[in-house]
Amino acid sequence: MNGMHSLASGADSALDLPEAIPTHPLGVKPSGNGLTASWTLRSSIGYFGILPDELISLLLESLDAKALRRLGATCKALYAFTRSEELWKGIFIETSPPDFTWRGTWYSTYLNLPESKVASPDCSHLFSDVLHRPFYCAHISLTPYTENIPSRNQITRLSDLTPTEFEESWSYRPFILTEPVRNWPVYKTWSIETLVKQYSNALFRAEAVDWPLRTYVDYMNNNSDESPLYLFDRSFVEKMGLSTHGQNASFQPPSCFGEDLFGVLGAQRPDKEWLIIGPERSGSTFHKDPNATSAWNAVISGSKYWIMFPSSSSLPPPPGVYVSADQSEVTSPLSIAEWLLNFHAAARKIQGCVEAICSEGEVLHVPSGWWHLVVNLSPCIAITQNFVPKKHLGAALEFLKYKNDQVSGFRKDVEDPYGMFVERMREAYPELLEVALTEMEGKKKRKWDEIVHGNGEDAEDEATGGFSFGFGDEGSDVEIP
Ligand SMILES: O=C(O)CCC(=O)C(=O)O
Ligand SMILES: [Fe+2]
Incomplete structure (x- = not known):
C-alpha cells in the first residue's frame, strides 16, 4: 500500500x-x-x-x-x-x-x-x-480506469452487420452492435425490480450457491464485498419460461453471427447461454471463453467496462495473468479492483489492447481466444451466448482434440466431444468440416516444422509493416489495425 x-x-x-x-x-x-x-x-x-x-x-x-x-x-x-x-x-x-x-x-x-x-x-x-x-x-472509484479510453483502443461500434460482413471481416475482431437488442421483449420489460417481482422465489446460481432471486437482489443492494458474488445462471431460459424461437422469442442471437456450429450436437451440445446479474464492481476476471468458442454479451440494463487482448502462443498473457507452460492452467489471482490498481495503466498501452463501455441495449462480440476482463459499472443484467461461427470451426475442433483435458460444459455422458462433433459435422456440413480439418492438420505440421527447423515467425508481419498476431493455437492470424 x-x-x-x-x-x-x-x-x-x-x-x-x-x-x-x-x-x-x-x-x-x-x-x-x-x-x-x-x-x-x-x-x-x-x-x-x-x-x-x-x-x-x-x-x-x-x-x-x-x-x-x-x-x-x-x-x-x-x-x-x-x-x-x-x-x-x-x-x-x-x-x-x-x-x-x-x-x-x-x-x-x-x-x-x-x-x-x-x-x-x-x-x-x-x-x-x-x-x-x-x-x-471495495470502494475505489472505477471511473479513472474506465474513462478516457485512448482512441486507438476503442472497440468499434456498428449499428448492425450482415452475416457475410461478419464472416468476412469481423469474426476475429471485437465490436459492439448498438441496435439488435432494442427489439427484444426482455430488453423492453426487464429491470431488477420487474425480475424480482416475477421470479422472487426462483433459485438462480451465483458462483457456488443457489439463492432465491429476492435474496440475491437484497445482497446486490447492500454489500461491501471486494469481489461481489456474481449471478451466472445457465438454466435461466427454462427457469423463467422464456421462448427462444420464432416470432415470440424473448431474445434472439443477433442475426449477423450466423449459425452456431455446436448446434449440430443438439441436446449433447455444451452449455451455451447464461443470465448474468451483478452489482456495481462485480464482474469477470481475465479469462478466455470455453472450448475456443466466440461469444456475444448483451446488456439488458446497466453497463459494463471491457478490456480485451488477442491471444497467441507467441504473445504473453495479459499482465497479472499467469498461464502454465502447457497453457492448461490460467490464474488471475488478483481481484478486479486490485488488477485495475496495479496493472491497468500499463495494460492499456500494450499493442492489441482494446476497451469499451458496453451500455444498455448494446451487444459486445468476443472473438474466439480473446482474453477479457469485465466489470459492471452499475447494477447490471446481461445475457450471453457462446457459439462457434464458421471462421472458428478449426479453433473449436483443435481445442476439443488437443486440449481435451480443458474441455468444459459437456454433460458427463458425452465421452468423446471431439469425435461426436466431427461425426455430426460430417453429416451436416461435410465440406466445411473437410476445410477445417485440413487447415488444422496443416497448422500442426507448420508448428512442428517451426519447432524442428526454428523458423517460427508469427508475430511481426514484415510484408505489410503492420502487426499481426498469429493465432498459433486457436485460429488464423488476425491483423490489429
Ligand atoms: O458480463 C460479464 O461479466 C462477462 C461474462 C463473460 O465473460 C463470459 O460469460 O464468459
Ligand atoms: Fe467470457
Missing part, C-alpha cells in the same frame, strides 16, 4: 484527495499510518505479535465459526482479524442454510443479526494493509 492509500483513510486527510474512501467500519487504517502513530492495538495480541498480518489471516482460515468468535473475543485487534468478510463468506457458503435473510455482511448474515446489533469496537489504532486493503478495493 503506498503513501497515498495510507493517507486516503486518515480521517483528516480524506477530503484532500480526489478519491474519498469512507472509513473502515471498525476504523482500521492502512499500515502506513502506523509509522507515525504513538501506539497500536497490535501490542495486545500477545504471542501472535511475532507473525506478520498475512500469516495471521492465513491461520484464521483454518478455524471454524466458534473458534473464530472465541479468539475474536480476546482483544480488539484479534476481533478485527476475525471479522474478515472473506472468512465469513467461506463459512456461510459452506453452511448454506436453506432459508436466511441477507443482513448486509457475511458475518451478520451468518449470525442472523441486524447489523446494528453486531459489535463494532473502535479499532482506529490498528494499522493493517491486510485488513484495510479489501475494504479499500
Whole structure:
C-alpha cells in the first residue's frame, strides 16, 4: 500500500484527495499510518505479535465459526482479524442454510443479526494493509480506469452487420452492435425490480450457491464485498419460461453471427447461454471463453467496462495473468479492483489492447481466444451466448482434440466431444468440416516444422509493416489495425 492509500483513510486527510474512501467500519487504517502513530492495538495480541498480518489471516482460515468468535473475543485487534468478510463468506457458503435473510455482511448474515446489533469496537489504532486493503478495493472509484479510453483502443461500434460482413471481416475482431437488442421483449420489460417481482422465489446460481432471486437482489443492494458474488445462471431460459424461437422469442442471437456450429450436437451440445446479474464492481476476471468458442454479451440494463487482448502462443498473457507452460492452467489471482490498481495503466498501452463501455441495449462480440476482463459499472443484467461461427470451426475442433483435458460444459455422458462433433459435422456440413480439418492438420505440421527447423515467425508481419498476431493455437492470424 503506498503513501497515498495510507493517507486516503486518515480521517483528516480524506477530503484532500480526489478519491474519498469512507472509513473502515471498525476504523482500521492502512499500515502506513502506523509509522507515525504513538501506539497500536497490535501490542495486545500477545504471542501472535511475532507473525506478520498475512500469516495471521492465513491461520484464521483454518478455524471454524466458534473458534473464530472465541479468539475474536480476546482483544480488539484479534476481533478485527476475525471479522474478515472473506472468512465469513467461506463459512456461510459452506453452511448454506436453506432459508436466511441477507443482513448486509457475511458475518451478520451468518449470525442472523441486524447489523446494528453486531459489535463494532473502535479499532482506529490498528494499522493493517491486510485488513484495510479489501475494504479499500471495495470502494475505489472505477471511473479513472474506465474513462478516457485512448482512441486507438476503442472497440468499434456498428449499428448492425450482415452475416457475410461478419464472416468476412469481423469474426476475429471485437465490436459492439448498438441496435439488435432494442427489439427484444426482455430488453423492453426487464429491470431488477420487474425480475424480482416475477421470479422472487426462483433459485438462480451465483458462483457456488443457489439463492432465491429476492435474496440475491437484497445482497446486490447492500454489500461491501471486494469481489461481489456474481449471478451466472445457465438454466435461466427454462427457469423463467422464456421462448427462444420464432416470432415470440424473448431474445434472439443477433442475426449477423450466423449459425452456431455446436448446434449440430443438439441436446449433447455444451452449455451455451447464461443470465448474468451483478452489482456495481462485480464482474469477470481475465479469462478466455470455453472450448475456443466466440461469444456475444448483451446488456439488458446497466453497463459494463471491457478490456480485451488477442491471444497467441507467441504473445504473453495479459499482465497479472499467469498461464502454465502447457497453457492448461490460467490464474488471475488478483481481484478486479486490485488488477485495475496495479496493472491497468500499463495494460492499456500494450499493442492489441482494446476497451469499451458496453451500455444498455448494446451487444459486445468476443472473438474466439480473446482474453477479457469485465466489470459492471452499475447494477447490471446481461445475457450471453457462446457459439462457434464458421471462421472458428478449426479453433473449436483443435481445442476439443488437443486440449481435451480443458474441455468444459459437456454433460458427463458425452465421452468423446471431439469425435461426436466431427461425426455430426460430417453429416451436416461435410465440406466445411473437410476445410477445417485440413487447415488444422496443416497448422500442426507448420508448428512442428517451426519447432524442428526454428523458423517460427508469427508475430511481426514484415510484408505489410503492420502487426499481426498469429493465432498459433486457436485460429488464423488476425491483423490489429
Ligand atoms: O458480463 C460479464 O461479466 C462477462 C461474462 C463473460 O465473460 C463470459 O460469460 O464468459
Ligand atoms: Fe467470457
